Amino acid sequence: MTALLACSGLTKRFGGLVALDGLDFAVAQGETIGLVGPNGSGKTTFFNVLTGLYSPTSGAASLDAVDIFGKSPQSIGRAGVARTFQRCRLMLDQTVFDNIALGVLRAKPLGLLSTLFRRGRLRADLDATIARAHQLACRFNPQLGAALFRPAGDLTMIDRRRVEICRALIANPRLLLLDEPSAGMTPDETRRLMDDLLAFREEAPHLAVVLVEHEMDVIRRVSDRCVVLNFGRKIFEGLFDAMIEDREVQTAYLGSGQ
Numbered sequence: 001m002t003a004l005l006a007c008s009g010l011t012k013r014f015g016g017l018v019a020l021d022g023l024d025f026a027v028a029q030g031e032t033i034g035l036v037g038p039n040g041s042g043k044t045t046f047f048n049v050l051t052g053l054y055s056p057t058s059g060a061a062s063l064d065a066v067d068i069f070g071k072s073p074q075s076i077g078r079a080g081v082a083r084t085f086q087r088c089r090l091m092l093d094q095t096v097f098d099n100i101a102l103g104v105l106r107a108k109p110l111g112l113l114s115t116l117f118r119r120g121r122l123r124a125d126l127d128a129t130i131a132r133a134h135q136l137a138c139r140f141n142p143q144l145g146a147a148l149f150r151p152a153g154d155l156t157m158i159d160r161r162r163v164e165i166c167r168a169l170i171a172n173p174r175l176l177l178l179d180e181p182s183a184g185m186t187p188d189e190t191r192r193l194m195d196d197l198l199a200f201r202e203e204a205p206h207l208a209v210v211l212v213e214h215e216m217d218v219i220r221r222v223s224d225r226c227v228v229l230n231f232g233r234k235i236f237e238g239l240f241d242a243m244i245e246d247r248e249v250q251t252a253y254l255g256s257g258q
């Protein structure tokens with residue numbers, strides 16, 4: 001299986017704290033990996049390093065053989081990596097469309113010259129972005145598509161999460177990083193959001209997903225494979241059933257009161 005994302009020896013230090021400790025991590029095209037581990041084990045740091053929010057201390061990372069190690073968030077976005085955040089990061093007073101469209105700008109920022117001199121092209125891009133945002137929103141919830149020009153603050157929690165996922169998907173990423181999508185939602189909302197994700201995966205079979213999640217039912221349902229971190233190190237990699245039987249995982253994760 002050829003890796004889409006390949007990381008080796010990925011390390012991030014904050015002073016004396018090693019948040020990510022020589023992590024080797026690979027994801028194949030079309031694969032969904034459940035990334036779990038106790039609080040503070042380095043999951044979000046891994047996402048932050050991968051997406052250029054934190055500069056890595058050492059190691060290597062590539063997406064489809066394109067070097068993304070230590071690159072800017074924009075160039076990593078252009079290479080095909082998109083993400084959501086653990087805490088809802090919507091601009092609640094802006095429209096659903098504005099929030100989704102940010103995903104395009106992140107991957108393809110507008111330059112001053114094109115804004116000033118290529119107005120026709122800009123208009124065409126805007127129309128295409130509206131059409132794509134509407135299509136994505138409707139795919140998750142037809143009512144969300146109808147609310148495209150309403151403030152995001154009017155939405156329910158599950159629709160806010162859907163908007164964040166649409167924002168990540170609008171730039172057609174090849175790798176989607178989801179950071180605890182169930183946070184702040186009821187079990188029923190989480191189940192419906194995972195239904196959405198699984199339905200989307202059927203339509204986009206090449207999309208690779210890494211899902212950070214504390215809810216084991218979610219991990220069991222959507223993951224092809226699981227990776228467990230503890231103190232920034234990978235302590236397990238394999239199938240869900242083997243993971244929950246693994247003694248080191250039980251001690252580190254399940255045994256820590258999660």
Ligand SMILES: Nc1ncnc2c1ncn2[C@@H]1O[C@H](COP(=O)(O)OP(=O)(O)OP(=O)(O)O)[C@@H](O)[C@H]1O
Binds near residue numbers: 038039041042043046
């Ligand atoms: N910007 C930062 N500065 C200093 N330390 C940090 C920073 N970000 C994360 N850390 C530390 O790095 C370690 C890993 O944190 P991280 O947020 O990646 O864990 P996590 O597995 O995502 O935890 P959780 O499940 O609680 O979200 C923790 O000890 C945390 O305090």
